[in-house]
Amino acid sequence: xxxxxxxxxxxxxxxxxxxxxxTGFAYLTWYERKLLARFQVRYGPNRxxxxxxxxxxxxxxxxxxxxxxxxxxxxxxxxLLAPALALVPALIIWxxxxxxxxxxxxxxxxxxxxWILAVAGIESYGIILAGWSSNNNYSLLGALRSSAxxxxxxxxxxxxxxxxxxxxxxxxxxxxxEGSRQWWEWIWLWLAFPFFFICILAETNRSPFDLPxxxxxxxxxxxxxxxxxxxxxxxxAEYVNMxxxxxxxxxxxxxxWKGPFAEQYIWLGPVYLLIKVxxxxxxxxxxxxxxxxxxxxxxxxxxxxxxLPLGLVYVSISAVLAVxxx
Amino acid sequence: xxxxxxxxxxxxxFEQFVFIQVALLTAVAGLAVVISRNLFHSALALTLTFxxxxxxxxxxxxxxxxxxxxxxxVGAIAMLIAFAIMLTRSMMYGxxxxxxxxxxxSSLFAFLFFIGLLAFARATPWPAAGEEVVADEALIGALxxxxxxxxxxxxxxxxxxxxxxLVGAVMLARDR
Numbered sequence: 073x074x075x076x077x078x079x080x081x082x083x084x085x086x087x088x089x090x091x092x093x094x095t096g097f098a099y100l101t102w103y104e105r106k107l108l109a110r111f112q113v114r115y116g117p118n119r120x121x122x123x124x125x126x127x128x129x130x131x132x133x134x135x136x137x138x139x140x141x142x143x144x145x146x147x148x149x150x151x152l153l154a155p156a157l158a159l160v161p162a163l164i165i166w167x168x169x170x171x172x173x174x175x176x177x178x179x180x181x182x183x184x185x186x187w188i189l190a191v192a193g194i195e196s197y198g199i200i201l202a203g204w205s206s207n208n209n210y211s212l213l214g215a216l217r218s219s220a221x222x223x224x225x226x227x228x229x230x231x232x233x234x235x236x237x238x239x240x241x242x243x244x245x246x247x248x249x250e251g252s253r254q255w256w257e258w259i260w261l262w263l264a265f266p267f268f269f270i271c272i273l274a275e276t277n278r279s280p281f282d283l284p285x286x287x288x289x290x291x292x293x294x295x296x297x298x299x300x301x302x303x304x305x306x307x308x309a310e311y312v313n314m315x316x317x318x319x320x321x322x323x324x325x326x327x328x329w330k331g332p333f334a335e336q337y338i339w340l341g342p343v344y345l346l347i348k349v350x351x352x353x354x355x356x357x358x359x360x361x362x363x364x365x366x367x368x369x370x371x372x373x374x375x376x377x378x379x380l381p382l383g384l385v386y387v388s389i390s391a392v393l394a395v396x397x398x
Numbered sequence: 399x400x401x402x403x404x405x406x407x408x409x410x411x412f413e414q415f416v417f418i419q420v421a422l423l424t425a426v427a428g429l430a431v432v433i434s435r436n437l438f439h440s441a442l443a444l445t446l447t448f449x450x451x452x453x454x455x456x457x458x459x460x461x462x463x464x465x466x467x468x469x470x471x472v473g474a475i476a477m478l479i480a481f482a483i484m485l486t487r488s489m490m491y492g493x494x495x496x497x498x499x500x501x502x503x504s505s506l507f508a509f510l511f512f513i514g515l516l517a518f519a520r521a522t523p524w525p526a527a528g529e530e531v532v533a534d535e536a537l538i539g540a541l542x543x544x545x546x547x548x549x550x551x552x553x554x555x556x557x558x559x560x561x562x563x564l565v566g567a568v569m570l571a572r573d574r
Binding site: 204 | 436438439442445461466468469472474477485538
């Protein structure tokens with residue numbers, strides 16, 4: 073049956089994926105709070121359940137029962153659309169990430185790389201729309217800053233992606249993970265990882281690049297006028313984005329689902345991917361706990377005067393390597 | 399499917415079903431661009447239209463083109479338009495009329511353009527449905543090769559143009 077094959081099965085897969093990601097989000101907040109507490113010599117959440125493990129559930133219930141406030145001065149349709157638009161790219165980017173041998177999360181399309189770039193390109197819409205529709209100067213400023221930041225850092229990000237793509241020789245992420253790489257390729261890739269990670273930090277608006285929501289100058293940036301579940305959606309979007317980008321980095325730089333015996337036992341693939349994602353998420357939180365926020369002009373200068381030239385140099389050397397050594 | 403009164407309703411296949419949705423989305427969003435009284439809403443509707451066009455590309459089995467469309471038009475061009483509006487207009491207002499005093503002339507030219515497109519579409523020999531499509535991976539490679547062989551001059555000129563625009567932007571933004 074056409075309909076069953078094309079609609080029902082993918083829909084079930086997508087639902088499972090969304091469920092897993094949202095649960096992941098809930099426990100990522102717990103993971104982050106616990107880790108930050110350790111960094112700051114505190115206990116962190118420890119009241120709800122053992123080790124505070126029920127804290128995310130309590131937070132979810134709280135968000136659900138908050139009053140839905142829609143200020144009078146907002147542009148209603150756009151205001152309501154924005155939180156949803158912020159979450160969608162974070163979820164759909166998973167479509168092309170391979171989670172086990174020969175198994176992508178949703179579809180093995182041979183445009184995986186471009187898919188990542190395209191989804192990164194539409195990620196800033198939720199924030200722009202939120203900032204504009206809130207009809208508030210702080211929101212608008214936050215949105216402008218954030219989208220300028222995301223658009224700028226997309227450039228070096230795209231350059232690094234193009235380099236990886238040239239060396240891999242295939243647009244498909246499934247092929248990328250399953251194909252073999254020579255030792256010098258790994259070293260060359262890992263050289264780029266710190267810079268790629270910086271771009272990802274800026275793309276996900278994570279500390280130290282969380283300028284869109286600098287509370288001391290912009291109240292809460294683009295989400296100032298949002299409360300209750302709508303605020304929670306922005307929050308979910310940020311954290312799901314962290315998970316998604318960690319999965320992408322694990323796939324591009326650290327072999328994705330690969331690990332000992334993952335070829336024989338398919339179920340080990342997702343486990344290895346999860347472990348790698350957890351380690352990368354630790355990196356996100358570590359950075360947040362240790363590095364202060366730069367000024368906005370420093371942030372942009374760093375992108376245009378350092379990251380972009382570096383990306384260009386990296387692309388040219390990768391091209392030479394791809395032509396002469398592969 | 400048989401309805402009362404003997405009306406025959408064909409059950410659409412899955413592809414037709416999705417195509418109808420994509421086509422409707424494109425057309426309705428396109429209409430919204432033109433008739434919306436709020437410039438920012440028009441810009442958003444334009445973004446939706448770009449998405450719809452990308453959907454049509456997917457139906458033509460040109461996934462590469464579809465994703466490029468999203469990347470370039472939705473990710474960059476529509477974003478630029480949104481930025482321009484946000485930076486130049488006061489936030490909400492501009493409930494402007496979509497018509498100005500040139501609407502007569504422009505609708506005439508739009509109509510002529512439509513006629514031209516229609517004639518062009520009718521004159522083009524479209525390949526019959528069901529023909530074998532080149533595998534996408536090979537297609538991307540072929541596309542790249544064409545760029546550096548057959549269309550190399552156009553490609554280089556475009557690159558030069560973009561470089562000029564980039565240099566111009568840097569000159570404008572530089573501290574004096």
